[in-house]
Amino acid sequence: MTANNSLHPASLQEYLWTRELSERKKSLRLPPPETILRYGAFVGSAIQCHSSLERTMEHARRHITDAESQGTSVISGTVILADTLIHSKGRFARSWHAPPGGLWGSMILADTFLTRARTLLPLALGIACCEAVRGLGVHEAHVRWVNDVLVRGQKLAGFLVESFRGPRYGEAFHLLGFGINVNNNSFPAELTDNAISLSRILDGPVSLPDFTLSFLAKLAWNIGLLCHEEERELHRWEGAEDQENQTAHLLLDQWKKLSDTIGKKVLYGYDIQQKPLYEAVVTGINSDGAIVMRLNDGTEIIEHSGELQYLKA
Amino acid sequence: MAEEIDFDAILSKYRADPFDYAEIYAAHTGVVTFKVEEGSSVNCTSGEWQHIPGSPLFEITRERNTKLITAKTNGTISSIRTELEGQFVEAGEKLLTIRHPLKKKEVIENILKEVLYLFPAPERAKYFFSLDIQSRIEKRGSKALTIQPGDEIIIMSLMKRDTPIYYTGEAGVIHSVYFTPGVSMDQGQALIGICASEKLPLIQKVITRVKADWDKLIDPVHAEE
Structure with missing residues (x-):
């Protein structure tokens, strides 16, 4: 069965180097936005689109395990999307309602980060989502620490990050799970007062493939920021960057701008x-x-x- | 894990010196300014959420950034490197020692730590048992639960990033749990103490013996529970 939310890596790359780059150039001169994008451009290097999955996080773990058992490596930045999830769950085994219309997925990220960047990684998800939502004109979207995205006090998106070690080679990965209420308008009774979708906010449907492109492009940018800041930190350790030139952390700065x-x-x-x-x-x-x-x-x-x-x- | 325990030797050690000695080192380079002197009493972190800092020990200033270091354990300052006052020190330089009077429970835990396999925290983070382990503990208690190397036992949580921790020690039962869900543990602190099930009677013997000998072990000044 063909997935409705279908996306090709080439489309994401094109979006990244045209629309995303031109948007970022409006607000950032230094460091050059191209540098940041180059760091994050591996996001979506491979994209799997499914009509239905049990859970994308579980699918990601299986994908890594299968690849290792075949003696191959997993492409860092692989995105797994599903139109609907059958047994989705949030943190602490909380149920997560994932019917058709929402953006449900996971991304596999090889753990190449230093400690600080690894710690800040979950912030990148909330920032990317909030930026994509504001890009649709929903300026009242805010991030609630750590990375929930709320609009008018109701939850629009939730994220979880889990680590996983490949069973054969022991390579460490981060699995970034995302669930964003885009066009799904009905919620279970217990969530009705606390959840909201983009289509309800905008009073009409949103193009799910377009929103997916925008979210993944912004995720690429924010992971790029994290990598760029990591490089600066390494330079500081080596004494290559003097104290006077130190500026605040770009990802944390962006979080502060978007969070209430x-x-x-x-x-x-x-x-x-x-x-x-x-x-x-x-x-x-x-x-x-x-x-x-x-x-x-x-x-x-x-x-x-x-x-x-x-x-x- | 030790096969046999020389109770008399261990107990006489605690009888002679019923204290722990916490040595405090400079965490990084900087100029040191002490806030205590030899013989000062210091309090540890307190409050319902462990949010009230302990007594100030010293300040360390690196590149105009001053950090106040506070006591994590209560006791008295038994030694202090006063010659380092106002001096630049390297990371890892020993600065002072806190003498901490041991309670009965701490003596038991200290002895048990010599006989249990201690599974350490890989990072400073919060920890909780994995769902499967938690439900088995709730049903049968931790001492009825045998864990094997490779079992997913604990979830490490840091900034909403959850990492499963796989057990790497010898198979056994979870005898002691040193973490509280929701409370941060420092890297290297013991999370759980494991012993082989056939060693449980030995562990029980430790506890019974210390409890029985407690009054003889500690002078009345320190004879708190």
Whole structure:
């Protein structure tokens, strides 16, 4: 059965080096946008399009395992798309509703990152999605730490990153899972108040292949930023870049521009649905992506992992 | 894992010196300014969420960036390198030692750590048992659960990136769990302590013996639970 959301790597490359590049040139002169795109251009080097899968993350693991058993390597940047998922799940085995109309998929990324870039990798997904959504005119889209994308307080997209080690050669990969409500308008009863789709926001359907192109191009850009910042960090270690020339981290800067988390009163929990822990006010984000919060007694707390829920101020 | 334990030797060691000694090193290069002196009492991190920093120990300044280092363990400063005050130090330079009075539970844990296989945290992150292991623990308890090398036992979570951790030690039961879900663990800290199921009686003997000898072991000043 042919997939409806069908995409070819060549289309993505063309989009990347024309539309995405010209958009980025409007807002960034240095470093040259071409440099950033070259770093991220491996995203979507191979694209699999399926009409239906059980879970794309599971499919990605199987793809790596199969490739290793045949003595071949997996192409880093391989994207796996499915029109619908039968047994999709989010973190902590939460159910994830993935009917036709949404953008459901995973990307396989070989783990070539240094520690800091690896830690910041999940931010790239939320940023890319938020940029793609704003590109459709939905300017009220924001990122909630770590990488949820919300519009009008309702969840438009969720992401998960899982690591996986190939069973034969032991090569480490990151599996980047994405679920974006594009044209799917019906949600299970328990999600109705908290979930929203792009077509509902825009009051009409969105071209899923076009949105997919835009999201993947922005993901390529943001992963490119991460790689570029990693190179700068290596230069700093080698003393090639003096302290005066240091600027803020470009990916973190972009996260700050797109997020509305800082300043919000929040409920924090490691698994917020099962075990919310405490209320606090978010005061910032650290250079390693950790969230900085102030508790009611005035003390500061820094969390590197967990989830937030916004509370009314 | 040790086959036999010389209880008398271990207990007399703790009887003679019922303290742990936490040596504090410079994490990176910089100029050091001490905030304590020899004999100062220091408190460890506290608060419901472990969010209240411990007592200030020293500041270290590198390239105009000053970092305050606080105590992670309570006790008294038993030695301090005062000659390094205001001096530039290299990463890894020993700066001071905190003498920490041991409680009964800590003595038991210390002895057990000598006989258990300790599985360390690969990165500073939060950890939780994998869903399968968690449900088996809930049903039967961790001591009824045997794990094998290669089993996916723990999920490491950092910035919403979840990494399955596969067990690499000897097969055995999970005797001790040193992490709490939702609380960060430093790289290298023990996450779980494993022992072969046939060694469980030996472990129980350690616990019983320390409990029985506790009053004789520790002077009344330190005889807290």
